[in-house]
Amino acid sequence: MRTGEPLPAVGEALAALATGLWHWDTATGLVTVDAEAARLLGLPAEQVSLTEAQARARLHPVDWNEITGVIQLAVAEGTLAEVRIRIMDEQGRVVRVVRSRSKPSFDRARKAYRLIGTLQEVTEPAPGTPAGRSAVTGDWRRSREAFLLDAGRALAEARSTQEVLRVTANLSMPGFSPDGLAVFGVSGDRLTIIGHHGQQRGTESPFSDMPLDTDYPAAEVVRTGRAVYLSSAEHYKARYPLTWPLAERFGRRSWAFLPLTVAGRTMGAWMAAFTYPVAFTPDERSVLATVARMLAQALTRAGVAESERALTDGLQRTMLPRLGPQRIPGMSVAARYVPTGGGLQVGGDWYDVIPLPSGRFALVIGDVQGHDVRAAGLMGQLRIALRAYASEGHRPDAVLSRASRFLHGISDEDPADPRFATCVYVEVDPATGVLDIARAGHPDPAIRMADGTVLTRPTSGGLPLGIDPDADYPTTRLTLEPGETMLICTDGLLETGGHDLDSGWRRLRVILEDHKGDLEELADTLVQAVHGPSSHHTTGPLADRREDDIAMLLLSREGGGCGCGDAMTVRPPARRSVLTVAQAEPERVAAARQQLRELLHDWASPDQVDSAVLLLSEMLTNVLVHTDSDALLVAEMTGEVGGRRLRIEVTDGGDDLPHKRRPGELASSGRGLVLIELLAHAWGVEPRGEGKSIWFELYESVNGSGDGSRTS
Numbered sequence: 001m002r003t004g005e006p007l008p009a010v011g012e013a014l015a016a017l018a019t020g021l022w023h024w025d026t027a028t029g030l031v032t033v034d035a036e037a038a039r040l041l042g043l044p045a046e047q048v049s050l051t052e053a054q055a056r057a058r059l060h061p062v063d064w065n066e067i068t069g070v071i072q073l074a075v076a077e078g079t080l081a082e083v084r085i086r087i088m089d090e091q092g093r094v095v096r097v098v099r100s101r102s103k104p105s106f107d108r109a110r111k112a113y114r115l116i117g118t119l120q121e122v123t124e125p126a127p128g129t130p131a132g133r134s135a136v137t138g139d140w141r142r143s144r145e146a147f148l149l150d151a152g153r154a155l156a157e158a159r160s161t162q163e164v165l166r167v168t169a170n171l172s173m174p175g176f177s178p179d180g181l182a183v184f185g186v187s188g189d190r191l192t193i194i195g196h197h198g199q200q201r202g203t204e205s206p207f208s209d210m211p212l213d214t215d216y217p218a219a220e221v222v223r224t225g226r227a228v229y230l231s232s233a234e235h236y237k238a239r240y241p242l243t244w245p246l247a248e249r250f251g252r253r254s255w256a257f258l259p260l261t262v263a264g265r266t267m268g269a270w271m272a273a274f275t276y277p278v279a280f281t282p283d284e285r286s287v288l289a290t291v292a293r294m295l296a297q298a299l300t301r302a303g304v305a306e307s308e309r310a311l312t313d314g315l316q317r318t319m320l321p322r323l324g325p326q327r328i329p330g331m332s333v334a335a336r337y338v339p340t341g342g343g344l345q346v347g348g349d350w351y352d353v354i355p356l357p358s359g360r361f362a363l364v365i366g367d368v369q370g371h372d373v374r375a376a377g378l379m380g381q382l383r384i385a386l387r388a389y390a391s392e393g394h395r396p397d398a399v400l401s402r403a404s405r406f407l408h409g410i411s412d413e414d415p416a417d418p419r420f421a422t423c424v425y426v427e428v429d430p431a432t433g434v435l436d437i438a439r440a441g442h443p444d445p446a447i448r449m450a451d452g453t454v455l456t457r458p459t460s461g462g463l464p465l466g467i468d469p470d471a472d473y474p475t476t477r478l479t480l481e482p483g484e485t486m487l488i489c490t491d492g493l494l495e496t497g498g499h500d501l502d503s504g505w506r507r508l509r510v511i512l513e514d515h516k517g518d519l520e521e522l523a524d525t526l527v528q529a530v531h532g533p534s535s536h537h538t539t540g541p542l543a544d545r546r547e548d549d550i551a552m553l554l555l556s557r558e559g560g561g562c563g564c565g566d567a568m569t570v571r572p573p574a575r576r577s578v579l580t581v582a583q584a585e586p587e588r589v590a591a592a593r594q595q596l597r598e599l600l601h602d603w604a605s606p607d608q609v610d611s612a613v614l615l616l617s618e619m620l621t622n623v624l625v626h627t628d629s630d631a632l633l634v635a636e637m638t639g640e641v642g643g644r645r646l647r648i649e650v651t652d653g654g655d656d657l658p659h660k661r662r663p664g665e666l667a668s669s670g671r672g673l674v675l676i677e678l679l680a681h682a683w684g685v686e687p688r689g690e691g692k693s694i695w696f697e698l699y700e701s702v703n704g705s706g707d708g709s710r711t712s
Contacts, residue, residue: 027112366423407466450483482559629653
């Protein structure tokens with residue numbers, strides 16, 4: 001090149017040096033390579049953009065993991081990322097080795113890495129040699145530290161023995177990754193295999209039940225607590241001639257057997273086997289010994305956690321009934337229990353299905369305060385007591401009163417730790433669908449109607465069990481219509497995932513309304529939505545709240561829409577809600593308004609919904625103010641969408657019929673019938689044998705008009 005001539009382009013210079021350029025942006029997931037880099041990757045020699053998956057398919061999987069670790073370390077240290085990569089063909093064979101050098105950066109706004117680097121072919125060093133060790137990253141010690149940090153984090157996050165073994169099998173050690181792994185445990189005076197990787201199934205049988213005095217490396221490690229390193233097949237054969245035939249058939253050339261020691265006690269051994277000779281230098285032995293210590297601790301933690309989970313689950317499930325294939329004429333029942341606490345966080349949730357002497361049956365669900373062994377013990381005693389009281393034929397209010405007195409009595413045995421329990425007791429008449437419900441501080445039941453509409457049913461209730469031995473538990477009577485399903489559950493189903501009661505009900509309502517399967521599938525769907533992988537996308541505002549156990553009962557009355565089998569598939573176009581508002585419970589007027597809004601959730605005209613709520617409030621308030629009796633509300637919607645009829649009827653025990661008046665401007669009453677006449681399409685007053693009934697009707701209007709002609 002003559003003096004004064006322009007320098008060649010960077011790409012031309014690099015191509016002349018057989019060096020390729022590449023660019024990787026993790027935000028877009030694309031890897032762009034020039035013609036030379038494409039050739040080195042085994043692709044046609046032209047510029048191309050690859051997805052991460054396509055680029056990864058060209059590299060050795062161990063080296064891909066190495067790249068990600070080196071990049072993170074280089075960003076943290078502000079240095080270049082240098083790594084040696086094996087390029088694979090479609091048959092999984094190594095075709096060449098390239099060195100990559102890049103300058104990575106991290107974009108905090110996009111939370112992504114961006115790299116620009118070079119690729120250059122190099123000569124592959126022999127595995128296990130010092131050159132082979134340094135070739136992986138160009139910096140053995142830095143690579144070792146990054147590997148140990150990643151390995152420690154991965155093993156610390158493993159929650160079960162199988163997960164620990166899976167993490168160990170995927171560890172990519174810098175410069176000398178093993179081809180086969182095995183973890184040995186001790187059972188009495190025998191050596192057992194906890195898990196293995198890199199061997200075919202069934203090949204572990206000669207090693208799975210071996211006496212500890214056998215002339216085998218793993219057995220010697222357990223006996224002595226000292227590691228055994230075998231750098232060649234000749235070394236193995238000379239030192240362990242009796243068991244060498246067992247190991248010879250695996251075709252390995254180097255082995256490391258290390259003790260798994262916790263708190264000074266050797267609990268097993270770990271074998272790492274290699275298909276190439278490894279010298280086991282002090283650095284390599286240091287890495288293997290460190291991994292063995294982390295592996296031993298991870299296995300110990302996983303074993304303790306599994307034992308606690310098994311104890312918790314076993315203790316809880318032995319106290320819960322098995323529904324089995326029992327058949328209730330005209331009805332179906334499904335139940336679920338999910339322990340969500342960790343360790344020995346035993347919950348007090350339970351459910352029960354109790355046959356009654358009358359031929360009816362009872363559903364019970366409850367939750368004892370606390371998450372410990374005492375809560376589970378109290379739960380078992382309370383469940384037995386409730387079953388005994390119910391089997392004696394007592395009504396729901398009497399059953400809960402007796403149970404409250406019982407729990408108060410046994411809680412007094414430990415005054416420093418008093419306990420209470422919430423509970424719902426439902427007595428069911430299968431022939432009529434009548435439900436008599438008594439509630440002790442527990443969430444209200446929910447009803448899924450035949451057309452999929454979901455209502456929470458306010459019921460009368462008392463204090464949680466065990467607080468006041470003389471507490472009263474009034475009974476609420478509902479009717480489960482054909483095709484309807486009742487859900488009763490503990491608060492864990494509502495609040496798991498950081499939800500409160502309100503947001504939890506909204507989440508469940510969507511699931512209940514959209515479900516099309518049978519009752520068992522509905523139960524699985526509800527649990528999966530709050531406790532499975534999908535629940536991570538629906539967390540509530542209280543994400544730091546501890547998780548709670550889940551208990552749930554579903555009861556369906558056969559008919560269209562219940563999901564009980566082959567009864568009917570066409571859902572009737574009717575919705576019906578019944579509610580009693582007692583003189584002593586004026587706050588239930590608000591509950592009635594809310595229930596009516598839920599009943600009319602898909603009504604075409606919001607103005608008509610507001611009118612219906614206003615008129616209902618007027619009718620219920622008049623009963624409470626002008627009579628001494630309770631009010632019975634019946635709301636029914638019939639017809640097809642777009643042309644439905646809503647009929648609301650309020651019945652009371654008073655004999656005085658209401659009369660329309662013309663109130664003055666400042667009058668505080670007398671406008672109820674005037675409003676009904678103005679807003680309702682039809683209304684009327686009907687005397688009954690005892691008392692009277694006032695009703696009105698609204699006809700669905702898609703144009704939003706709430707006015708209509710009056711008929712009386």
